[in-house]
Amino acid sequence: MITVLIVDDQPVVRAGLAVVLDAEPDLQVLGQAADGAEAVRLTAQRQPDVVCMDVRMPGMDGITATREITGSGSGAKVLILTTFDIDEDVFAALEAGAAGFLLKGAEESVIADAIRSVAAGAGTLDQRITHKVITEFAHRRGSGHGGAAPELSTLTPRETEVLRLITQGLSNAEIAQSLFVEVTTVKYHVQSILMKTQSRDRLQAAIWGLRQGLTA
Template sequence: MTTRVLLVDDEPLVRVGLSMVLEAQDDLTVVGQAADGVEAVALTRELRPDVVVMDVRMPGVDGVEATRRIVAEDLPARVLVLTTFDLDEYAFAALRAGASGFLPKNAEPGELLRAVRAVARGDAVVSPRVTRRLLDTVAHRLPAGTPPDPRVASLTAREREVLQAVARGESNAEIAAALVLSELTVKTHVARVLGKLGLRDRTQAAVFAHRQGLV
């Protein structure tokens, strides 16, 4: 099955470079390109891509607001944002707006390909180099005294362990090794956790766990 990708960046050369990397893959195809947030939302409605690769810093309607509009309209596309720096206000804002993850613009082509495929599968993506730093920083920014969420009580002991591991930025392979489980079993647990908590992806799960003081 081919994953349909929409590219959004105000720099034509960046769009061309991204397109060359993606189009070289048999399972990925670029269905459109946009130069700003307004065009990004319009093309997402029209072309129905699976993944939108979105620059966050653009004049006018930036990638954060465009992501917010795409998510608010419940369009099927999932958003992967590209940032100039590993950790900045735009990255946090994009995640809060509903992006499925982000990568720095200087990521290797292989990282970009893995990220697009992961997002298309419904996984959250944060650059491997900064996952734990991101989650630590998110934790420090959360308001203190958040009341307990009753949904936590619906989790089994194992699901709670998996949620805590996700919140620490661990991959399925790392969780499987630590809990002596298969990766498939871990993936099943993660899916159940997301379903019970009504969360979109691993990034939201990590923030939820930090907010609830589970890690």
């Protein structure tokens, strides 16, 4: 069972999302928070697997709350849910340690799948913004200075190819289809990549790969 904390300053949004998620057999809503400060407190108390975090809220905003949660040593993963499209919030959320970013207009099944993906350590970005966001984020973090990181040389040729496809925003199933291998094989490579690059999740690995020049 994947446990979830919902954070949004609008009661109607929180209630509606709670109904949707509780209807999923493998998801359980542990609580709701109206602002970032309450989100930090409830995360520490209830230890959810995933925190669905709004960005713009009165008091402590979602970016600050995300930074506090990810920096606290909590095992909770933060999935940003926002009505705003591509803007500075996306990059600020990734800098703060968010494991995923999704627009609230996404279908209910997409939100549920995103929570599962984040909980599994895969990370997620809305498919409408995936490659543009991680490419821009990697550029902002800087790349090409001082050559490739030594970790890149530890990747096998197949792992390098998998990482290259991850930077394009492909899912495990899409990577498996592209490389003509089983999904379980891709998952094995992804876990090895995360370990070798010391990445927290798939999204962080994609950003790392882009910084090393792994593009399409």
